[in-house]
Amino acid sequence: MAGETVDGRLVLAATPLGDARDASARLADALATADVVAAEDTRRLRSLAAALGVTVTGKVISHYDAVEAARLPGLLDDVRAGRTVLVVSDAGMPAVSDPGYRLVAAAAAEDLPVTCLPGPSAVTTALVLSGLPCERFCFEGFAPRRGGERRRWLGALVAEPRAAVFFESPHRLADTLADAVAVLGAERPAAVCRELTKTHEEVLRGTLGELAAWAAEGPVRGEITVVLAGAGPTAAPAVETLVGAVRERVADGERLKDAVAVVAEAAGVPKRELYAAAVRKG
Known part of the structure; x- marks a missing residue:
């Protein structure tokens, strides 16, 4: 036309x-x-x-x-x-x-x-309220519903230097934050923003470990937006902490070698070291 x-x-x-x-x-x-x-x-x-x-x-x-x-x-x-x-x-x-x-x-x-x-916009509103560095950020949409897929998705954020924003159902928030602790570490700074601009607006800031403990007490209600701090220059995890993500992929049918390659690349760790750790832990 x-x-x-x-x-x-x-x-x-x-x-x-x-x-x-x-x-x-x-x-x-x-x-x-x-x-x-x-x-x-x-x-x-x-x-x-x-x-x-x-x-x-x-x-x-x-x-x-x-x-x-x-x-x-x-x-x-x-x-x-x-x-x-x-x-x-x-x-x-x-x-x-x-x-x-x-x-x-x-x-x-x-x-x-x-x-x-x-x-x-819930994305930019949550970012500025989070108190986290947000000069650069990525938006991840809704967190995956299934545990294995969610942990693999979180694995891709291990070495992400930008702040990450995503939406989550209040009914799945506790599980998602628990998975985030397992994959990203309990000390990763984050914020949970609830009911933005509404009467009961609430913003909780802290480490993933602290926020996961809060969510586990439940129940959590309302519209939820989560902000994760970007990975710092020394935030690459010990390879042992990534073995669980490798196991998840293998359980879903991937070859061990292929699973290690994907997880290692996302996390910025040597494939050889991660492969050895996965073999040691069975």
Whole structure:
């Protein structure tokens, strides 16, 4: 469609994490004027609009993970037809661990107009509240649900020099922090941010060992964002602490040699030393 003029546009807009007063004036205007509003949860959209004193006059459709692919052709048709399509998630920025990425990619591939209304983000909010160095950071999405996969995922962060941010369910937080202690060490600094911008906002800062002990006491409730400090220049672990990660991969069907190579590279330790430690410990 290069060279063609399209009056429609796709607009992604950040929504408040919890406090409706964090909504921008541009978001309120977009909700009131968009021809189509694609919302992760239409009920939450209606609640937000009511809190903002806005009447949504456009067509409202659901746009959550299970229906995202099916909705894509129709939403692109709307943009081609000259309509403004507004995409919002339950909280924060669409397409960041929420629906929206596929739609943006498809629109961009056709040179359809795409823009964004910036605003709240749980990722950057947690980073600045963590009290950890965050000049450089990586976002890891949601932690894997299964223990073996989660420990392998954590293994890739052993030597990561950037702060790492991820989301976790309150019901799995204790297990994830316990795995983090086993893989990253009890002394790694971290922060657990709960219910950001909401009435019961809480930020707990400390070592992974301290935070794991707190979570184990349970129950933990609310929306959770975790920040891990980046590895320091001398943070490479003793090879013995990585044997568990090697065993997990072998148990899942990998050859010992291959498992050692992956874990050693991620952790920045010599493969020969890790292989010898794995053999010694059986």
